[in-house]
Amino acid sequence: MSFEIPDELHYQDSHEWVRVDDGTATIGISDFAQDELGDIVFVELPSEGDDLDAGSDFGVVESIKAVSDVYAPISGSVTAVNEDLLDEPELVNEDPYGDGWMLKVDLADEGELDDLLDAEEYEAQLA
Numbered sequence: 001m002s003f004e005i006p007d008e009l010h011y012q013d014s015h016e017w018v019r020v021d022d023g024t025a026t027i028g029i030s031d032f033a034q035d036e037l038g039d040i041v042f043v044e045l046p047s048e049g050d051d052l053d054a055g056s057d058f059g060v061v062e063s064i065k066a067v068s069d070v071y072a073p074i075s076g077s078v079t080a081v082n083e084d085l086l087d088e089p090e091l092v093n094e095d096p097y098g099d100g101w102m103l104k105v106d107l108a109d110e111g112e113l114d115d116l117l118d119a120e121e122y123e124a125q126l127a
Contacts, residue, residue: 003031003126006097010113011122012073017097018116020107025074028101029061029092032126037063040092043085045102050078052105054112059102061092070102074112080104 009017015033019026034040042062052058052072059070082101085091092100117125 003035004097005031005119005123005126007119009097009119010073010116011119012071012116013122013125014071016071016073018073018113019097020110020113023107023110024079025076025105025107026101027073027103027105028096029070030122031096033068034093034096034100037061037068038065039063040089043089043092043102045081045085046078048078048081052076052078052103054115061089072105073116074105075108076105077108078103079106 009019011017011030015030017028017030040061040063044060046058052075054072054075056072057069058072061068061070081103085102094100
């Protein structure tokens with residue numbers, strides 16, 4: 001089975017992705033992760049204003065098969081939370097890189113992106 005792995009994103013080996021645009025990082029979980037979890041029924045996310053540390057857990061994704069922590073790929077302050085996921089957690093399954101995004105964060109240290117995987121490295125990890 002093949003999974004969508006957009007080239008412009010950075011990936012964490014725990015299957016979170018980051019898209020950076022003008023210092024703002026959007027974070028979600030990968031197509032592979034949502035597929036492994038199965039039908040997502042609940043998403044717990046931090047509040048706006050919360051600070052994240054790279055590598056620490058920031059929320060929980062619950063599916064019919066499992067409950068899984070979600071980890072921050074980068075450090076920064078949460079500027080937006082995808083409120084749509086509270087009522088429609090299945091958006092993570094349907095569009096993990098679009099409507100299923102989880103957080104927007106003010107990127108604290110752009111150098112942290114160098115510690116993440118590019119699309120090719122992430123794809124190799126999945127193989």
